[in-house]
Every structure is written in C-alpha cells, then in structure tokens.
Amino acid sequence: MNDVIARTINLEKVYHPGEHNEVKAVRGISVELRTGEFVAVIGPSGSGKSTFMHLLGALDTPSGGDIEIAGKSLAALSDNARADLRAKELGFIFQGFNLLPTLNAIENVMLAGDYAGMAANVTEERARELLREVGLAERMDHAPSELSGGEQQRVAIARSLMNDGRLILADEPTGELDTHNSEVIVQLLKDLVTRKNKTIVMVTHNENLTRFTDRVIKIVDGQLAS
Numbered sequence: 001m002n003d004v005i006a007r008t009i010n011l012e013k014v015y016h017p018g019e020h021n022e023v024k025a026v027r028g029i030s031v032e033l034r035t036g037e038f039v040a041v042i043g044p045s046g047s048g049k050s051t052f053m054h055l056l057g058a059l060d061t062p063s064g065g066d067i068e069i070a071g072k073s074l075a076a077l078s079d080n081a082r083a084d085l086r087a088k089e090l091g092f093i094f095q096g097f098n099l100l101p102t103l104n105a106i107e108n109v110m111l112a113g114d115y116a117g118m119a120a121n122v123t124e125e126r127a128r129e130l131l132r133e134v135g136l137a138e139r140m141d142h143a144p145s146e147l148s149g150g151e152q153q154r155v156a157i158a159r160s161l162m163n164d165g166r167l168i169l170a171d172e173p174t175g176e177l178d179t180h181n182s183e184v185i186v187q188l189l190k191d192l193v194t195r196k197n198k199t200i201v202m203v204t205h206n207e208n209l210t211r212f213t214d215r216v217i218k219i220v221d222g223q224l225a226s
C-alpha cells in the first residue's frame with residue numbers, strides 16, 4: 001500500500017453569511033489520500049466540494065477537525081509554515097484556468113517558480129520542459145487569449161507542476177471545456193499520476209470522467225456518501 005500523503009480528520013466548515021445565519025458546508029469528512037492515487041470528488045452543486053478542496057489545500061481554515069499533509073497537522077502549523085507547505089507540496093488547477101492575461105504561456109508557468117522560491121536560472125528551463133510535457137512546445141510564447149480552452153488548461157497544469165508538489169488539487173478543471181477537450185485534460189492528469197507518482201484530487205460534475213480515476217469520493221450535504 002502506498003503512503004498516505006494527506007488525510008482529513010472529522011473536517012468541518014461552518015460559514016456565517018449573516019448575523020443569524022449559518023451554513024454547515026462540510027460536516028465531518030474523514031478521508032485518506034495515498035501517493036499515486038487519482039481521486040474524483042463528485043456530488044450535487046452546493047454540497048461542499050469546493051469548500052472541502054479549499055480546506056484540503058490550506059487555502060481556508062476549518063471550523064473543526066484537522067488536515068494532515070505529508071504527516072504534518074495543519075492546525076499545528078503557523079500561518080507562515082502553512083504557506084510554506086502549500087508552496088512546496090501543493091499544486092492547484094481551477095475551472096477558469098486563472099492565467100494572467102498579460103503574460104504569455106511560459107511566463108505564466110515561470111511565475112509559479114518565483115512563488116515557490118526557485119532560482120531564476122532554473123525557472124525558465126523547467127517551465128519549458130513542463131510545457132513540452134503537456135504538449136505545448138509550439139505555444140510557449142502565446143498569450144492566453146491566443147490559446148484554446150484546452151490549451152489554457154494545459155498551461156495551468158504545467159504551472160501546477162512547477163514546484164513538484166506531491167498533491168494536486170483540481171476544482172472542476174474541465175468545467176469550461178467540451179467533451180473531447182475534457183477527456184484530453186483528464187487523460188493528461190491520469191498520466192501525471194502514473195508517470196510522476198502524484199496524487200490528484202479532481203472535483204467534477206461529469207460522472208463520465210470518473211472512469212479515468214482510481215476512486216470516487218461522493219459528497220452530499222457536506223458529508224461523505226457511499
């Protein structure tokens with residue numbers, strides 16, 4: 001059995017959108033994620049999938065429970081140490097690609113190297129190599145507006161790999177793509193899991209895409225459903 005790279009323990013998140021309002025978005029989720037696993041997260045809209053991903057990615061703080069990443073309890077870390085863990089171990093891929101429109105493909109990828117504290121002289125070569133790996137050797141100088149949706153998402157995937165983190169979180173990465181491009185992107189993610197021994201957690205509303213994954217976690221009403 002492979003190592004556990006991340007674990008959530010009785011994870012909870014309560015939002016307080018108004019003075020007398022509360023939304024229990026995540027209600028006691030405990031899961032283990034292992035190295036080399038490609039995991040799909042599915043469930044109805046509003047069921048807490050994005051909240052769960054934000055907590056898992058240390059982008060938001062739980063109301064209860066804890067998360068361990070690479071054996072470290074996030075609750076026990078200082079804000080700085082948590083940011084450091086995020087910079088070293090985590091990669092993020094978003095539905096809307098989140099590329100900076102004024103930077104070309106390679107510059108967008110290189111930016112992630114800067115954030116991860118990589119030396120300037122290695123950043124460009126690494127960004128080139130990753131863009132080649134995702135099939136964009138001929139598109140490195142293109143601005144996001146000069147790329148198709150599928151190509152933009154491949155840039156974002158290359159960006160998520162810059163820090164060589166072990167856990168990659170993708171929230172509806174194919175949400176803005178057609179069927180063909182969705183399958184190309186998910187196949188690419190599957191290849192990364194296999195070739196680079198990454199762990200990828202992917203939220204999707206497209207149950208057809210779960211055939212590419214090793215395991216499915218279903219969240220309904222903030223809780224795990226079988």
Ligand SMILES: Nc1ncnc2c1ncn2[C@@H]1O[C@H](COP(=O)(O)OP(=O)(O)O)[C@@H](O)[C@H]1O
Pocket residue numbers: 015016017023024025043044045046047048049050051052
């Ligand atoms: N920042 C927030 N403040 C208040 N409520 C929120 C916030 N973010 C999400 N919610 C609520 O939490 C629930 C879960 O949302 P979300 O995690 O985005 O679901 P999903 O990604 O499965 O569609 C929803 O009821 C949503 O309205």
Ligand SMILES: [Mg+2]
Pocket residue numbers: 049050051171
């Ligand atoms: Mg969501």
